[in-house]
Amino acid sequence: MKKLPFAMVLIAIGIGAVIFSYWLTNQSHSKVTAAPVNSIIKKHKEEHTLKVSDSEDRKIEVAVQESATDNQEPLQQKVKPWRKPSTHFQSFIELMDKPLVSEEERVKLQVLMNDYALLNTSREILFRTIKSNELDLVRERERLDAVLYLTTILVGKYNSSQQELASELVIDVLNNRTYQDTLSTDLKKSLVGDKVELGLALAVFHPERWNQYKENYNLGEKHQKLVHYIDELAKLKAEQLKNNAERLANRLRTISNS
Numbered sequence: 001m002k003k004l005p006f007a008m009v010l011i012a013i014g015i016g017a018v019i020f021s022y023w024l025t026n027q028s029h030s031k032v033t034a035a036p037v038n039s040i041i042k043k044h045k046e047e048h049t050l051k052v053s054d055s056e057d058r059k060i061e062v063a064v065q066e067s068a069t070d071n072q073e074p075l076q077q078k079v080k081p082w083r084k085p086s087t088h089f090q091s092f093i094e095l096m097d098k099p100l101v102s103e104e105e106r107v108k109l110q111v112l113m114n115d116y117a118l119l120n121t122s123r124e125i126l127f128r129t130i131k132s133n134e135l136d137l138v139r140e141r142e143r144l145d146a147v148l149y150l151t152t153i154l155v156g157k158y159n160s161s162q163q164e165l166a167s168e169l170v171i172d173v174l175n176n177r178t179y180q181d182t183l184s185t186d187l188k189k190s191l192v193g194d195k196v197e198l199g200l201a202l203a204v205f206h207p208e209r210w211n212q213y214k215e216n217y218n219l220g221e222k223h224q225k226l227v228h229y230i231d232e233l234a235k236l237k238a239e240q241l242k243n244n245a246e247r248l249a250n251r252l253r254t255i256s257n258s
Contacts, residue, residue, distance in 0.1 A: 088121045091146040096152070112161040114170060119169070122146035126173050126194065134184050147194050151201040167209050170198040174226075175219060196230055203234035205239070210234070 039155045041053040085093040095101060112118060125146040128139075152158065153166040160166075174195055179188065215226060 058098075078125075083141070086142040086145045088118065088142075089149055092118065092149060093145060096148075110158060113158045114162060116162065116165075118149060119162050119165055122149055123169055123172075126169075127176065127178075130180070130183065130187070133187065135184055135186050135190065140190060143190075143194060147197055150198060154201040154205050155240075158204060163206075167202060167206055170202045171213055174199055174213075175217070175223075177219065177223075192226070195226065196233070199227070199230040200233050200237060203230055204237050207234075207238075 084090075092109070092112045095105055095112070098105065101109065125142050150166050150170060153160045153162055154170070156163070176195075179191060182197070183191075200212075202213075210231075217223065217227060
């Protein structure tokens with residue numbers, strides 16, 4: 001009876017040894033197998049990340065190339081409407097911009113300087129009802145051209161029979177107070193700028209007419225400030241023109257005496 005338990009103990013020990021050996025073998029195999037699997041997963045993630053990064057880089061590179069292509073201006077880019085001379089003044093401005101003009105072109109320019117239709121068009125543009133509260137670049141260009149036409153007449157570089165009419169139109173523009181309070185600040189500045197430029201040409205090149213105007217106007221405090229501002233600019237401009245004329249005369253005398 002004492003031997004039986006001992007035999008059973010031996011059997012149990014043997015079975016335990018077999019189980020332990022089997023477990024140890026499987027555990028070692030699991031570790032060996034886990035390492036390659038983890039490496040493969042990690043490598044796969046790295047490859048996927050590289051592919052994604054490469055794809056994103058390509059997208060960025062393509063986007064940059066497309067953007068650069070979009071920004072390349074065509075060789076013959078269309079001029080924006082507000083950069084072109086307005087239709088009514090196109091011939092006048094094109095002739096004015098030429099450094100050298102033929103005799104035929106000079107005659108044509110002289111005709112334009114005496115063209116009452118252009119003077120009347122200038123009036124219509126400068127007194128046109130303002131429908132928008134913001135700057136309209138096309139209309140800004142039209143007003144700019146009208147101001148250029150009037151100031152060119154007043155300066156007297158080209159003989160014009162319309163100087164008196166142009167002077168009266170400038171005074172009408174200076175006295176114009178029909179602007180709405182709802183206009184944007186930029187538009188108000190632009191309209192006041194027209195008055196300053198026209199008033200300056202009148203004050204510098206037609207001082208007697210300007211002094212007569214100053215004696216007769218009475219349009220409130222704001223207008224008084226505007227007239228005073230133009231008057232101060234005119235004094236500076238007249239002094240500058242005088243100095244330029246003196247330098248030119250001295251230079252001509254030096255050349256003639258040499």
